[in-house]
Amino acid sequence: MxxxxxxxxxxxxxxxxxxxxxxxxxxxxxxxxxxxxxxxxxxxxxxxxxxxxxxxxxxxxxxxxxxxxxxxxxxxxxxxxxxxxxxxxxxxxxxxxxxxxxxxxxxxxxxxxxxxxxxxxxxxxxxxxxxxxxxxxxxxRARLAHLSDLDRVLLGDSKSIQDLRADILDLSETAATVMLLGETGTGKELVARALHDLSPRAAGPFIALNCAAISEGRFEEMMFGQSEGHPGTLAGADGGTLFLDEIGTCPLPAQAKLLRAIETREFLPVGATVPMQSDFRIVSASNERLDSAVADGKFREDLLYRLNTVVLSLPPLRDRRDDIPLLYQHFAAEYAALFEIDPPELSPEDMASLLSHDWPGNVRELRHVAERRVLAARRGRGSVAGAISLDGDSVEVPETLREAVASFERQLIAKAIQTHKGRMDDAAEALGIGRRTLNEKIVKLGLNKAELI
Structure with missing residues (x-):
């Protein structure tokens, strides 16, 4: 033949x-x-x-x-x-x-x-x-039925989380580079891992590298490897996904080499004369947009364009307060099972503490609070307010339920007025109350509309 x-x-x-x-x-x-x-x-x-x-x-x-x-x-x-x-x-x-x-x-x-x-x-x-x-x-389909790894950050019914879940499912099937934007604790690495786990590269490695944790002098050796010695992160990510957290801290001298590696899938280890090849997908993350770093000459514009083919923004916890009770109860149940006790009951005072806190540490902070609450429950005491107050930089927790509810209402109303730029009818509609009720609450809570807009 x-x-x-x-x-x-x-x-x-x-x-x-x-x-x-x-x-x-x-x-x-x-x-x-x-x-x-x-x-x-x-x-x-x-x-x-x-x-x-x-x-x-x-x-x-x-x-x-x-x-x-x-x-x-x-x-x-x-x-x-x-x-x-x-x-x-x-x-x-x-x-x-x-x-x-x-x-x-x-x-x-x-x-x-x-x-x-x-x-x-x-x-x-x-x-x-x-x-x-x-x-x-x-x-x-089998993976979608067991998304336990996503629960820590993607559990919730708010529209922002629903949209994020849909985006992850869509993008997991592509090879597009993705940049994740979000505050500390919003779960950027978990989202990156979900993009990998649901992708055709799932059988390959998932390598996470925090760029801020590597000194400038060792960055190229860590990323590109050495001719004799450490093979490097890019080589380790062959066939899988490379997650570069805090990408904005990547040293400027290494950025040109990283750009070339992304474009050609080839890189030169430190001290080598023959380039190596690696087939990897890049997912990067930053706490803030890198436009100002580009303008200041600290980050290459061409590299940014390679990294941000698709940008996913992870919402802070304070912007999806309706999800807080669900997330807290999920984490509390996990830790209660771990420590072999019943989950502590969520009292009205506990609920008020959860909803009135600003959660600067986002989902990560909420998980830690749930863990501390369960640990206290093992000894027959504790409250959510007490678990929150252990954070040194946490806001002051109101002492009574009435004060906590008032604090929460004050935050919601102020945000609605700011969002709708002082248009009171629109703010009232967004809050689900009448215009007259809104005016009464503004007076009762001591809000100054002029200061808000």
């Missing part, structure tokens, strides 16, 4: 089981497919196929139709209704009725001998790609 240009149909590392009782044909097919980049397992008997599938995990099965014992059509029927890979049938005795029967029974394709090598390789490649796509979809 001539291979000519057909062997140039490189398909990566697709796997195939070839079944044919004719040794010459079996060897010829194995040679053709191996030259085209396939990993091949050749069998003489179709009855062996099902046993080999579990171990070899092929992307497609290529089988002769007429064979002693189990025929190709019999094998096709035995695999019907299972998650088995697609079957492509070949036969020297094929006719139209046989082809129709094969396709009706679920064959991906039917080719008659002698066949054109290019046509065969194309059919097999398409069959394998469709099978892998189905597998990826199944894997994604």
């Amino acid at each position: 001539s291979t000519t240009d057909a062997t140039k149909e490189i398909v990566g590392h697709h796997r195939i089981i070839v079944i044919d009782d004719d040794r010459e044909m079996r060897d010829s097919l194995s040679h053709l497919l191996a030259k085209a980049g396939w990993r091949v397992e050749a069998l003489t008997d179709a009855s062996e196929a099902e046993a080999r599938m579990a171990a070899f995990q092929p992307d497609v099965v290529l089988s002769d139709v007429r064979m002693p014992g189990l025929s190709g059509l019999d094998l096709l029927r035995s695999l019907a209704g299972t998650a088995a890979p697609p079957v492509v049938l070949i036969s020297a005795h094929g006719d139209i009725p046989m082809a129709v029967e094969a396709m009706r029974d679920g064959a991906y394709s039917f080719l008659e001998k002698p066949f054109d090598p290019r046509r065969l390789l194309t059919a097999l490649r398409h069959a394998a790609e469709q099978y892998r796509l189905r597998q990826d979809t199944t894997r994604l």
